[in-house]
Each structure stands twice: as structure tokens, then as C-alpha cells.
Amino acid sequence: MTRMLTFLVVAAAAITIAACDTTGEQAMVPGAKYSMNVEDGRFHNIHATGQKLACETCHAGTEYQPDFVTLSKYADDGGASPGIVDRAACLGCHKAGGIATAWYGGRATR
Amino acid sequence: MVKFIRMIDMERCIGCRACVAACYTENYHTSGAPWNAVIEHEIGTYPNTGLAYMPINCMHCEDPPCKKVCDDMGAHAISKNEFGVVLIDYEKCDGCKYCAAVCPYGVPQYNETMMELYPGKGRTPYENVSDTDRHPTHRKKPKVMEKCTFCWHKLEKAVADGKTDRIGRDPEYTPSCDVVCPVNARLFGDIEDPNSAVAKGIGAKKATQIKKEYGTRPQVYYALVGGDF
Structure with missing residues (x-):
């Protein structure tokens, strides 16, 4: 039972961290994390990859x-x-x- | 409090680019990173056409988005002093180009390399002036952002000499681009002084700021021709 609870707690923590990383809300540092060169797709990196916005x-x-x-x-x-x-x-x-x-x-x- | 403002009269501007040349000379221009430019707009329809010339330099906005993003980045390389002049500290700038991305006027310039003025012919004595003999705004470096400073080195001198009343009238204390205009299309001075030429000019010419929808409150006014750009 204890091992099961420990597993659930660790799994929940991992999912939370992964979710934050996916949305980029915590780690979003435009310019520092992402290149601001147009050639490198700066706005796509921030808005499409990071923020998951639709193209339109x-x-x-x-x-x-x-x-x-x-x-x-x-x-x-x-x-x-x-x-x-x-x-x-x-x-x-x-x-x-x-x-x-x-x-x-x-x-x-x- | 003194607040420096520029007014550009597009009705008078003939597109000669003397202001651009003066800026290049005064501010140790490096190729690829101009602080001043003249944009040409075609107006009207054939055969009733014309050209409108719009000199562009930093607007020294009262709410500069370049400073906001720079502060948010943690670089704090852009400052706005008590006279309303927006300046970039080359020592703090990390060249992220975020300021260039948000400026509605396309002002900040990234200095990729310190190119020679005459490539392959060596550096001129002008380019060889050491940093110690230059004003901090002229100590240029590669991989950082640059832009117009309202010739802060001149304004600073006027403040130090206690001659702010001479700004806009005395070439020693007035931005070089405004000094050289052959058709008096440029006025510079204190907007808080109702008797200054620039304050009177803005009223007389019904001059306005451009791209006001961005809410940046530029400190450069234009007497527009050919509509709002």
C-alpha cells in the first residue's frame, strides 16, 4: 500500500512538471531561451511551439x-x-x- | 522639467538626406546599423502622383516597449532619463533583439559586425578614435543593439553647462540632424516651454505622432503629408 501511494505521488509530480514544461508558461523566456532571429523562426518558437497557438x-x-x-x-x-x-x-x-x-x-x- | 521633442515637417522635407549624413558623421556610424533613415512614400495615383519623405529616427517614446521587454528580459540595458531620452547601455545589452521585435517604428538596429566604412581599404582615422575619447553612446560594439540618442552627448553638455535654453538654437547643443536641415523641416527643443520653436511649430502645423494606436506616446511629431503612415 505504501509503495502504491509513493508511486502515485511521484507520478502526479512528474505529470505536473511535464505539463508546465509543455505549456511553457514557467519556462518562457523569449530572447534568452529562443533565438530572436527571424531566420530561426523566433515568433513560431514562442507562439506556435511554446504557446500552442493556431496559425490563424x-x-x-x-x-x-x-x-x-x-x-x-x-x-x-x-x-x-x-x-x-x-x-x-x-x-x-x-x-x-x-x-x-x-x-x-x-x-x-x- | 525639460522634455525634449522633435518635430519633422514633411511638407518642407525634400528628401535630401542631409540629416542622415549628419547623423552618420556625428555618431560614428557603422554600416548595417543606421540611426537615421529617410523613407519615401509614393502618394496619389497616376498621373497625379508625388513623393513624401519621412525621416525616421528613434521616437524616444514616453512608454517605450523596447524598455519594457528589455527589463522583462532582465537585461535592463535600456533606460529613459529625466529628459525623456531613451538610451541603450552597450555594456548591458546582450543582443537578444527583443527590442527590435517590439518597436513599432523599426528603430533598434543590431550591429552584427564592426564593418569598415571602406571595406578592404583599412580603417579611417575617424574609425580609429579610441573608446576613451568617445562619449559612452559612441563606444560601439558588435553583437549589441544601437539606435538614435537624440544626440545625447550634446544635450548632456547643455545640461552640464546650464544652457538648456540654447537647445534647438545653438548647434553645439542641438542634435546634428536638426542643425543641418537646409529647409528647416526639423525642429527640436523643449515641449514644456510654450515659447520654444518646436512647441509653436507643433501647434501651428498641427503635427502629430505616428502609429498612435500602439500607445507608446512618441516624442517625435510629424506634420504629415499624404495621410497617416
Whole structure:
């Protein structure tokens, strides 16, 4: 019985740690953990890999096939590679009062 | 309190880029990391077309997103002093480029390498001026971010000399880009002084900030032509 309880406690702890790591909420340090080079896919690393956001969240107006992320890079993507998102798209979430870290519109400390 | 503001009159600007050249000379320009640029916008439809010139440098925002992300990163390399000037400390900057990613105006520049002004021909005496003889804002390094400082080395001198009233009028205490403009399209000075040329100019020209939707409250105003950019 004791061994069973110990196993359950350890398993629960492992699942919790794995969940935090998967969502990236604890470990998200853009710039330090992720390269900020466009060539390295900085925004994809942060928003798609880290935050698990759908492509359309930033690339609004672009239609993606359900299997888009598993397509070969040589396959016809149907025009779903719109390039770098206009920074105005960032404003939707990153303004003061938005759902993401408020880079815009908040008060800066001196 | 003195708060430095720039106004750029696009109606007067002829796109000569004297301001860009002056900035390069004054601030030890390194290739690939310009502090000042002039963007051309085509306006109208053929045959009724025209060009609008928009000089761009750091907006020295009152709520600078570059500083916010830098602080959140823990680098604390970007500061905004009591005169409203946003500066980068090259010794603290780790070159993460996060400031460049969030700046709505595309201002921070990453200095990849300290390229020679004339590649293959050796460094000029100008480039060989040692760091000890340079203002801290001119002690450039590779792999860090750079940007316009409002010619802080001049403003700092004015403050030290107790001659802030001369800023915007005396070339010694005025940013070089504003000094050299041949058509007086640029004004610089204290917005808190209702009698300053820049304060009067903003009112007379109905000048405004650009990309106000970002809420960064820039300290550079434009008398716009051809619409909002």
C-alpha cells in the first residue's frame, strides 16, 4: 500500500512538471531561451511551439489545411505562407489590457 | 522639467538626406546599423502622383516597449532619463533583439559586425578614435543593439553647462540632424516651454505622432503629408 501511494505521488509530480514544461508558461523566456532571429523562426518558437497557438491567430485571413504542419516543405501549401506578420497583428494581444504580455500602451518605469 | 521633442515637417522635407549624413558623421556610424533613415512614400495615383519623405529616427517614446521587454528580459540595458531620452547601455545589452521585435517604428538596429566604412581599404582615422575619447553612446560594439540618442552627448553638455535654453538654437547643443536641415523641416527643443520653436511649430502645423494606436506616446511629431503612415 505504501509503495502504491509513493508511486502515485511521484507520478502526479512528474505529470505536473511535464505539463508546465509543455505549456511553457514557467519556462518562457523569449530572447534568452529562443533565438530572436527571424531566420530561426523566433515568433513560431514562442507562439506556435511554446504557446500552442493556431496559425490563424497571427496569420489572420489565411486558410490552412488541417494537415498543414505535417506537409512536406516541398508540397504545395495553397498559398498559406504569408510571410512575416504585420506588427499591427501583435497589438491585438500585446496591448495594455490584452491577453498577452502588455508591450504596448502601458506605463513604463523609469 | 525639460522634455525634449522633435518635430519633422514633411511638407518642407525634400528628401535630401542631409540629416542622415549628419547623423552618420556625428555618431560614428557603422554600416548595417543606421540611426537615421529617410523613407519615401509614393502618394496619389497616376498621373497625379508625388513623393513624401519621412525621416525616421528613434521616437524616444514616453512608454517605450523596447524598455519594457528589455527589463522583462532582465537585461535592463535600456533606460529613459529625466529628459525623456531613451538610451541603450552597450555594456548591458546582450543582443537578444527583443527590442527590435517590439518597436513599432523599426528603430533598434543590431550591429552584427564592426564593418569598415571602406571595406578592404583599412580603417579611417575617424574609425580609429579610441573608446576613451568617445562619449559612452559612441563606444560601439558588435553583437549589441544601437539606435538614435537624440544626440545625447550634446544635450548632456547643455545640461552640464546650464544652457538648456540654447537647445534647438545653438548647434553645439542641438542634435546634428536638426542643425543641418537646409529647409528647416526639423525642429527640436523643449515641449514644456510654450515659447520654444518646436512647441509653436507643433501647434501651428498641427503635427502629430505616428502609429498612435500602439500607445507608446512618441516624442517625435510629424506634420504629415499624404495621410497617416
